[in-house]
Amino acid sequence: MNLVETIGYVRSDLQSLHDWCNYQSRMKSMSSSRVAYGRTHKWFGYEVILKPNAEIKNGHWDERVNRLGDRILPGWNCALLCHYRPGGRMIRHCDHSVFEPLVALVNIGRTTFCIGNQEYHLTDGQVIKFDSGILHELLPVVSDRWSLSFRTIKPEYLRF
Numbered sequence: 001m002n003l004v005e006t007i008g009y010v011r012s013d014l015q016s017l018h019d020w021c022n023y024q025s026r027m028k029s030m031s032s033s034r035v036a037y038g039r040t041h042k043w044f045g046y047e048v049i050l051k052p053n054a055e056i057k058n059g060h061w062d063e064r065v066n067r068l069g070d071r072i073l074p075g076w077n078c079a080l081l082c083h084y085r086p087g088g089r090m091i092r093h094c095d096h097s098v099f100e101p102l103v104a105l106v107n108i109g110r111t112t113f114c115i116g117n118q119e120y121h122l123t124d125g126q127v128i129k130f131d132s133g134i135l136h137e138l139l140p141v142v143s144d145r146w147s148l149s150f151r152t153i154k155p156e157y158l159r160f
C-alpha cells in the first residue's frame, strides 16, 4: 500500500511559487524543535506553538496560501511554509496530536521523504497527501527546498 498519494502538480504557477517562497523573508527559526534541523518556518491561518500543550494563535494571511489550501485540503485551517537549506532535514517523527493526521503538502524543490518503510523522491511542484500519524522523515536536502503543508487543527483545540 502506498503511504503517499500524489494528488497533482503545481505547473503553470511553479516559478511564481518559487519567487513567493524566496520573498517570505520573515520566517523564524524553529528554536524549540528537536526534530527539524537547518529549517526556518512561517505559519499561515493558525499558528501552533508545538509544546506538549499546544498554544494556538493567529498566523499570517496570504491569498495564494488560501487558494492552494482550499483546493488540496478543503477544511484546512493551518499552513506551514518551511525552508530547508542544503543539509536541512527532519528526523523520524509523528506530527503533534493537536492536528488531524491527514496532511496535504506542496513540495518545492527536490527531496527524499520517507514514511513507514517507504521512500519517495518528490519532484518540484509535486503535491502529496499522507497520514502524519505514521512515522516519517525528511532526508538531508541537497539544495534549497521548501514545503507548504496544510493541516486541520482538531476542533476540540479551537476556542472562539
Ligand SMILES: O=C(O)CCC(=O)C(=O)O
Residues within 6 Å of the ligand: 080, 082, 090, 095, 105, 113, 136, 138, 146, 147, 149
Ligand atoms: O517538509 C516536509 O516535507 C515534511 C515536514 C514535516 O513532516 C513536518 O513539518 O511535520
Ligand SMILES: [Fe+2]
Residues within 6 Å of the ligand: 093, 094, 095, 132, 136
Ligand atoms: Fe511531520
